Amino acid sequence: MRWVWIALGAVFLAYPWVLAGPFYERMGALVLLAAISGSAWNLLGGYAGQASVGHAIFYGAGAYLPLLVFTQWGLPPIAGLPAGIAVSVLIALVIGIPTFRLLGHYFTMATVAVAELVRLVVSNWDLLGAAVGLSGPAVSRGWWDLSFRSSIPYYYIFLAVLAVVLLVTWQMERSRMGFYLRAIKAGDRAARSLGVPVRRYKLYALMLSAAFTSVAGSLYALMVGFVDPDSGLGILISIEMLIIAALGGAGTLFGPLLGAVILIPLQNATNSWFGGSGSGATYVIYGGIIMLIARYQPGGLMNAWHALQERRHRRAAAVEPRHAA
């Protein structure tokens, strides 16, 4: 395991130096951002098997608060990050208690409905800029605004946050909580009969997931400097988290990162190459690749990797005795 961490760390630390140029630096930052939100979603949707399509609420809370503290009190936007986490965890509690009674599709639909509710309310809420949205500092007032022209500072901030998220996930995976969540994923009723405090652990997973998703939202707001109901709370944001985690492998540590590493450059490349024609080819190719991956790797790409490794192990194991003989 350790060499994977080191190799990954090295690759990501070196990336901006290998592929120089502001567009690639920004794309790298966007990959990391998507990996953060995908990994955050993964805690609940992957490990605990509770497919939420409402995570945009937490993302939005994280994105709105930094810009709110700036527009209201002129504070540096980063000051809103902890507030975003607090609000998200609170919302997670409020939503989690009733919705975790629901199973499967009902849970998913309830998260969709709550997220749309929040989006509609924010669209009419003047304090949050209603439909117009909120902007960050147009011109940076100092380093504390974290408003950089280059994407490299964002890149390394995102990388550090991603490392924290993955570390926490890794720890959780090996702890009792990880075991409980996997039991819950296998079946609510079965888990309960094993003595797993199902609702409580679902709620823990949701709160942790919400907190990290909120951080992702705040980082987005810091970099883009603008959020409106569509770009902060739209249903597509929730869907993208799900897609990224599912593509790479939901419920695996590196799945969302892998998903982000594939999907975000794919989005950028298809849009840069075919977007200008206005033909819609961008999405035909993007959607087609998603479809094909799902068709041939329904368990996510990490599964394919694991299967491959297992086969290699088995072959190695099969070879060894012969050596002994």
Next chain:
Amino acid sequence: MVIVQVITGGLLLGAVYALFSSGLTLIWGMMNVVNFAHGDFVMIGMYVAFLIYTYLNGGPIEFVLASAVVLFVLGVWSYTGLVRHVMSGTLLSQMLATFGLALVLRYATFWIFSSNFRSLPEDLIGGTLNLGGILISMPKLVAGVVAIALTLGLHGLLTRTAIGSQLLAVSEDRNAAMLMGIRPDRMQALAWGLAGAGTGIAGALIATFYYISPSVGETLALVAFVVVALGGFGSVPGALIAGLLIGVIQELSAYLLGPVYKDVVVYALFVAVLWIRPQGLFGKF
């Protein structure tokens, strides 16, 4: 008087909701597969109607039938070519696959027909009926009648025929059904085909009074999802009633509270219903 008109409008709108949700009930509710591409199936049905009308001069009967056939084929293909292979994966992989399919369908249409909005002439299916001052739009009335017919037909098919019980058997327990000599894949493909046909009919009918554009499915799909979930998974009549209910609630709240709040009311009510009845209005648990 206005309020009667508002409620009438709500019922008509609800009938339309029920109409385009019927296909989703079958796939999502019965077969337990989330189809993110449902709205885009409706959209394809609308384009079939548009093409048949524009290039072959076909009337409503022709294009509704043609759309049903085209979408039946698309439904069967979606299952055999895509969904069948992801059934072994989790719920997420189905979402992933159908989300990809939705993008491909939407933007392939965009590529071929451009992003322009189109519409069919107003009076293909009658105009407006005046019942003592209450105005009833004929195309929506027809949509309503067809929605009820489709629901009854589907319900009858599932509860009264051999094919229906085989379909239900597959959705209950695939392996057990296989042991009974039912071929689950064939049954599933049939379910997708039927759902597609229903969706095609819906799309073609809606095209007579709605605008047609590649992204129109996005607007419609979310409503369909709420209708099916509110009605309760696996309940065909539930979707009809939920559709009507949502239509009336939307129109009433839009008229009384303002249009921006109509979806707020619908979603709030939806969450409240799920809280009280976690299995939806008419669902089995």
Next chain:
Amino acid sequence: MRKLVVLGASLLALGLGWDASAQSTIKIGVLMPLTGNAASAGNSSKIAVELGAEIVNNAHPELAPLPLAATAGLPGLGGAKIELVIADHQGNPSVGQSQTLRLITQEQVIAITGSYHSSVTLTTSATAERYGIPFVNGESVAANLTERGFKTFFRVTPLASDFAKNYMDFMADLGKAGHPVKTLALVFENTEYGTSVADTVRTYAKERGLNLVSDIAYSANTTDVSSQVLQLKDKKPDAVIFISYTSDAILYVKTMKALDYLPPVMIADNAGFSDHSFITSSASLAQGLMNRSAWSIGKPGSVTYKVNEMFKAKTGRDLDDPSGRAMQGFLVLAEALNRAGSTKPDAILKALSETNLGPDQVMMGYKGVKFDAKGQNTLAATYLIQMSGNKYVAVWPEKSAEKPIEWPYKGWK
């Protein structure tokens, strides 16, 4: 994955190398929503801007009053041709920023025009400002865009306050002609575009003593609009102003027919009602609809008529106002570029701020183009046009009218 990215990078670089070989071209970036909900308008604007580049790059003596039309290329830059680099921002502010970065740093464009949505213009112009790249906007109307103290941002289009004033003057004129307008209703979609225009109209209506009997906000891309129409039918205002995107615009006129409602005066605020898709699909349901537009095809033989013919040859339909404003934005940029005689940002910015075009030198119905310190065009203006048959014709103010105003609104009748 690094391999994949490197592959992508080298492919992009290949594209760059190929472009660099053609020396006397100048790259201008165009940001438009070519996919997503506003794709219809975005693609139309893209074609209009492409036509603009064609007019600049080739000799078109017949369009002589328009700057740069008569000559081929930019004489001020040794006859250099303009090459457009078009990017799709998908209606998403973050994608817009990424594409702006790509245009500036990969494609090395020297100036940018776009981006239709005010929300996207907000983020893309901020990125351009950080890189000091000139940004000329032809069509976004949100007031705050020019309030940010940017040095690189210029806007050619008229603003909400311009057209709100027009609507009031128009209704006053109707009163003088014996069709008094005392009560007004406002129906607007509640994103930034609709709310900001509605706010301005509301302020002006109050000033003029109009009675606002109905003030209806609704969410864009809605499935049904009958309650709004019933609301209006109930309140019977003398005039209704609609502020909507295309899909809703089509639904409104269809629903008004289904519910048999005709206001005496129906005014549309551009956007959806100006989209060519609206005109081709719903003109027959909206006869006598008033609309704001700075674009008028004009009489046969006029410059605007010829421009329209060129657009028609490419697309098979008339040029519409939003696309025309985007094209005008590009032409203003090209004219300044030529005067700058250099591709250095500072020179272009200086030329832009010194822009001084007269009414004959613009294709839109502006009184000209001259920027104030904030970068807003102070000479922007609009006409009112009316749906007649299958197209709009200019009817107000009287001096630019092609036809007398028809009253009342006829809709589908």
